[in-house]
Amino acid sequence: MARRLIPTLNRVLIEKIIPPSKTTAGILLPESSTKLNSGKVVAVGPGAKDKAGNLIPVAVKEGDTVLLPEYGGTQVKLGDKEFHLYRDEDILGTLHD
Template sequence: MKLVPLGDRVVLKQVEAEETTKSGIVLPGAAKEKPQQAEVIAVGPGTEEVKMEVAVGDKVIYSKYAGTEVKLGEDEYIVVKQNDILAIVK
């Protein structure tokens, strides 16, 4: 199966959460914060009002409570509107 976003929507796959802090402390599963950084997996065609500014493969930062979580097989994705993406990480 493949997700194909419509309109100005983007499919993201979250990057793995950090398991240790910078000082070397190992975090248990419950203490890990969900990362707000993800990789763009698919991009919709846009709309007449919205030109798509992200491309497949871009690393992005998105709003904390944005999108809809979707699970396909073993993989989990987040479908967000483009305006929920805050920045592209270069």
């Protein structure tokens, strides 16, 4: 039975994208050139409420590729996969091709 984590409030579940360490031709890439800290949004919470009780929705949606801060988030292991939980306001932006 596979478990699925649904974040609470304004939290976002992210699977970090691990950049390749070498090209398809087998050339090793230096660590500094593969250092973009990004991830794919796996699940989002419903959002947080403001002081008046109005729901403030999360700014990202499932499937978005996002730019993450260098530090932060909570590491979560589900089965053999590793994920990270971030608050919506900690995500730096979305990445588009």
